Amino acid sequence: MSLILPSESVAARSVVGVADDVFAALRGESASLPRAGSVVLAIIDGLGAISLRAHAGHARALTSGMAKKDVAHSVFPSTTAAALTSILTGVWPGQHGLVGYRVLDPARGILVNQLTGWESEGLDPATWQAAPTVFERARAEGRPTFAVGVAAYAASGFTRATLRGAEFVAAQTPAERVEVAYDLAERHPGSLIYCYLPEADKAGHRYGLDSVQWVSALEEIDAALSRRVPPGVGVLVTSDHGMVDVPVHRQVVLEAEHLDGVRHIGGEPRMLHVYVEPDADAAVVAERWRRDLEGLADVGTGQEAIASGFFGPEVTSAAASRIGDVLVVARGNGAVYDGTAADQRSRGMIGQHGGLTPEERQVPLLRFGAFAR
CATH class of the missing domain: 3.30.1360.180 (Gyrase A; domain 2)
Incomplete structure (x- = not known):
């Protein structure tokens, strides 16, 4: 049997469209999102829509208004290097070129790690990933842009490849990152803020989706995103991919x-x-x-x-x-x-991803603040 893409509804949304949705909402031109004075794009790495619904009791803020249609589809392969780059550039892996976790550098005939190998394996973030980022597009419109994340990622090659154009702001916990993101959005009208939440992905890889550690990470993220959104700020919460436990x-x-x-x-x-x-x-x-x-x-x-x-x-x-x-x-x-x-x-590694199952490819697409229905 050859490879066959799963059939999907023609109305199904893709994470590739998130960047265009955000820009249209800032301009008041979106067909799917209300106008917002500023936008916070929160990415919960590794959180699939199916896993989120299965653990709804531990994520009441995220699931309280979640409708059946509040999902999007990740790209292929359903892995961070490919999917997160698609979210942050608005183009498919075939265009931005990050087509997997480890791939061949044909010029040198070696495998390179597109998440952690930029420095050690000599990848140039400006040329290996040449598609304009959502932050570069925002800067071109004169909009303030910020990326709120973990300090350890501030100067990484993957950050420089995918967050070009954003001012990086480090914060330690999910609650602190969300607080900083909301504060920046309120203080900088017309801004685009990215807030990265990797805790669920890390716990899933190490302990699995039904582990105490994964549930605890989900609860911590849910609590962080339950805080009040400043007036006029639209918050879009999604993920790059889900995962499955591999016994x-x-x-x-x-x-x-x-x-x-x-x-x-x-x-x-x-x-x-x-x-x-x-x-x-x-x-x-x-x-x-x-x-x-x-x-x-x-x-x-x-x-x-x-x-x-x-x-x-x-x-x-x-x-x-x-x-x-x-x-x-x-x-x-x-x-x-x-x-x-x-x-x-x-x-x-227990929790894994990259394949074509609904657990890996269906991710939540949730709206809060000025975006709430």
């Missing part, structure tokens, strides 16, 4: 024969980018993996995925050169590992 018995470790003709394996265990040797035939490799992983994963070539619109309606030459020759998407709550020592260390 040990659903972990698939590739055998040596699977790696025949394979040069690199990138991506992440829920969605692998497989790069074949120069003399290997990607279609042959894909067919072998498809046969061996039948029922466990869907397999297709990168060209098939591009032609089917997995990475968006337009794929630049730079983005295409980073996409695997073969793509492997784990089904259900499974994950596929390449068996190397480095890969084995990641097998302790």
Whole structure:
């Protein structure tokens, strides 16, 4: 079976449209959001709509007015590097080029980590991610822009690639970040404020979605966003992706024969980018993996995925050169590992994402303050 995108309603919203929604609301030109004097865009990393509804009792502020339609769809792959960049640029992964977690740098023939490897692996944030950010667009209109986040991320390469144009303001806890964001929005009319909340994602990866730690993180974020929104400020709350818990018995470790003709394996265990040797035939490799992983994963070539619109309606030459020759998407709550020592260390991660399940791709899209219905 080749890769097939899940069918979605033609009315389904995408996280790619969030940037345009925000700008239209600031101008009073949005068809979906009321006009707002300033906007706070709050991103709860790793919070899927299905998980949020399943834990509604621990997130009463977020779910109290949540309707069935208050969801959006993440991009493919459903991972932070791809999805958060799409939210903050308003374009698909095929345009901004961050097409996975670890991808091939074709100029050097090495895998690079698009979240944490910018400095160590020599990626230039200004050229590797060349799409204008929502903050650069806001600055061009003369609007104040701020990004409120964790201090450790202030000068990272990923921050410089995705938050260009925003003044970074560090705050320690979710409550402090939301408070700072709301204060900035109130003091700077016409401004765009980004507020990043990564606690649920971190807890989910380490402990799983039903853990005490994940529930505690959700409760802390919910309490932070329950505070009063200043008059005239519109708050849009969404996420880059959801996740699923991967039990040990659903972990698939590739055998040596699977790696025949394979040069690199990138991506992440829920969605692998497989790069074949120069003399290997990607279609042959894909067919072998498809046969061996039948029922466990869907397999297709990168060209098939591009032609089917997995990475968006337009794929630049730079983005295409980073996409695997073969793509492997784990089904259900499974994950596929390449068996190397480095890969084995990641097998302790419980909550994972990157695939095509509704749990990973459906995210909340919630409105507060001047945006509330």
